[in-house]
Amino acid sequence: MKRQTGITLIGFIFVLIIAAFFIYTAMKLVPAYMDYFNVAKALNTVATQSTSGNMSVAEVQRQLDLQQLSQYFSDSDIATQNISVVTSPNGGTSLKLSYDKKIPWIYNIDFLVHFQKSVPIKVQAQE
Secondary structure, X not given: OOOOOOOXXXXXXXXXXXXXXXXXXXXXXXXXXXXHHHHHHHHHHHHHXXXXXXXXXXXXXXXXXXXXXXXXXXXXXXXXXXXXXXXXXXXOEEEEEEEEEEEEEEOOEEEEEEEEEEEEOOOOOOO
């Protein structure tokens, strides 16, 4: 007598439920991370295009607004208060971006994801 092997219908449904749970969660979180990677790329571009280390937050915001068109990110979570220009003790300057994104998940459960990026400003030498 041959014995059948494999997964039962109940086992298959259980595996499908677990897979659907993780796929649904990924569908909610992946767009936020894609936006973050695009914002980080735009922040790198702004830092490398800077001609001096004396960039104001308003200038950085304006440059990010210009980069938004080519990098395909929404800046609804990136306000001026989320951007700072930090001077280190050794004299270097960097751009720091820190923001939170609230992502609705199921009913009244939300994900709160914190994004933080710091990029040194590359100062071009004056000739």
